[in-house]
Structures are given as C-alpha cells and as structure tokens.
Amino acid sequence: GPKVLQIPSHQIIDMGQMVTLNCDPVSNHLYFYWYKQILGQQMEFLVNFYNGKVMEKSKLFKDQFSVERPDGSYFTLKIQPTALEDSAVYFCASSLGGGALQDTQYFGPGTRLLVL
Amino acid sequence: SQLAEENSWALSVHEGESVTVNCSYKTSITALQWYRQKSGKGPAQLILIRSNEREKRNGRLRATLDTSSQSSSLSITATRCEDTAVYFCATDAGSNNRIFFGDGTQLVVKP
Numbered sequence: 001g002p003k004v005l006q007i008p009s010h011q012i013i014d015m016g017q018m019v020t021l022n023c024d025p026v027s028n029h030l031y032f033y034w035y036k037q038i039l040g041q042q043m044e045f046l047v048n049f050y051n052g053k054v055m056e057k058s059k060l061f062k063d064q065f066s067v068e069r070p071d072g073s074y075f076t077l078k079i080q081p082t083a084l085e086d087s088a089v090y091f092c093a094s095s096l097g098g099g100a101l102q103d104t105q106y107f108g109p110g111t112r113l114l115v116l
Numbered sequence: 117s118q119l120a121e122e123n124s125w126a127l128s129v130h131e132g133e134s135v136t137v138n139c140s141y142k143t144s145i146t147a148l149q150w151y152r153q154k155s156g157k158g159p160a161q162l163i164l165i166r167s168n169e170r171e172k173r174n175g176r177l178r179a180t181l182d183t184s185s186q187s188s189s190l191s192i193t194a195t196r197c198e199d200t201a202v203y204f205c206a207t208d209a210g211s212n213n214r215i216f217f218g219d220g221t222q223l224v225v226k227p
Binding site: 004041042043044045048055056058091093098102104105106107108109110 | 146147156157158159160161164204211213214215216217218219220
C-alpha cells in the first residue's frame with residue numbers, strides 16, 4: 001500500500017538546538033499532518049497543512065514549531081529551539097483528501113526525538 | 117480531556133480465539149476509525165465507520181458504532197500472533213481537520 005517515509009528514524013539533540021524532521025508523503029497526497037506521541041501516552045495532533053498553509057494547529061504546536069513543504073519536496077517539522085519536553089515520537093501522515101476522518105490518513109513509522 | 121478512549125489497557129488471547137476491543141467517546145462525531153499500531157511502526161487504518169453506519173466489516177474485523185451510547189467496538193475473529201499490536205479508536209469530534217486518538221488497548225495474541 002501507500003507508504004510515508006520519515007527521516008531520520010532517531011535523533012538525539014541537545015536542548016536549545018534546532019531540529020528538522022523530514023517526511024516524504026505519499027506522492028499524490030495533498031494534506032499533511034504531524035502528530036506527537038510521548039511514550040505510553042496517546043497520539044496527539046499537532047498540525048495539518050494543505051496548499052502551502054497551516055489549516056489547523058493544536059496548543060501543542062508551540063511558537064518554536066514550524067512546518068513547510070517547499071516545492072513538493074519533504075514536508076518538514078522544525079523545532080527551534082528544542083526543549084526537554086519535546087522528546088517524543090513524531091509521526092507524519094498524509095491523505096489525498098481532507099476532512100479529518102473522511103479520507104484515509106497514511107502514517108509514517110515515526111521519528112524518535114530525544115532532547116538532552 | 118480525552119475525546120476518545122478505549123475501555124481496556126490490555127487484553128490477551130490465544131491464537132484462534134476471538135477478541136473485542138471497546139471504545140467510548142465524548143462528543144458528536146461524523147466518523148470513527150480504528151487503527152492498529154505494531155511496535156516501532158506508525159498507526160495503520162483498519163476500519164472507518166461513519167456516524168450513519170452501525171456496522172462495518174473488513175475480513176476478520178468487525179466494527180460497530182452506537183451513537184446513542186457514544187461507543188464503538190472492534191471484534192477480531194480467528195486471531196493470529198501477528199494481530200499483536202496496540203489498537204486505537206480515533207474520532208473527528210466534528211472537526212474538519214484533526215483526529216483525536218484514544219490511549220489504545222494492547223492486544224497480545226499468544227501461540
């Protein structure tokens with residue numbers, strides 16, 4: 001089936017540094033999402049992105065977070081500067097159509113971020 | 117507060133048995149989806165059931181939805197070891213853009 005790739009699979013970074021998480025979505029998909037999952041806790045929505053714009057973001061999507069997808073390349077999540085509480089697994093997802101559950105979201109395997 | 121939650125932390129069955137995972141939610145929805153997440157992987161969609169549907173099947177999987185009690189169930193028949201995973205329900209809570217996940221139920225299928 002359709003695959004979403006995430007690079008890197010793991011990242012260890014010192015607090016205060018910048019990190020960029022990369023997502024290679026399904027090729028013809030138009031809607032892109034980031035989710036955050038702390039170990040043992042539920043997956044939480046961060047942001048969704050369509051047509052070059054943030055459609056909706058949650059309160060977890062702090063000012064230090066930004067997303068972009070320049071020229072159809074990777075869909076990225078940048079955190080600058082990082083904080084200890086940013087340690088989590090970040091999942092990217094993409095879908096052809098929008099509307100939350102109206103179209104299937106395909107998830108990547110996640111990037112495990114550890115902020116020291 | 118959680119808008120969707122599964123009713124069991126963990127379940128364990130032997131291969132070949134049937135199992136049901138339950139989920140309750142707190143707001144009106146347009147759809148509910150069941151996902152499976154295997155260790156080290158991202159979630160994978162299993163079944164999408166819309167608010168005007170009562171039951172949906174996908175192979176060995178059967179999902180039900182009861183909007184009056186705001187609950188859903190996912191049943192797996194003839195379980196296999198490879199069904200071992202965390203099972204999540206997720207709702208849109210009427211949102212057009214975001215999904216709200218439950219904590220998940222860890223299912224272990226033993227040989």
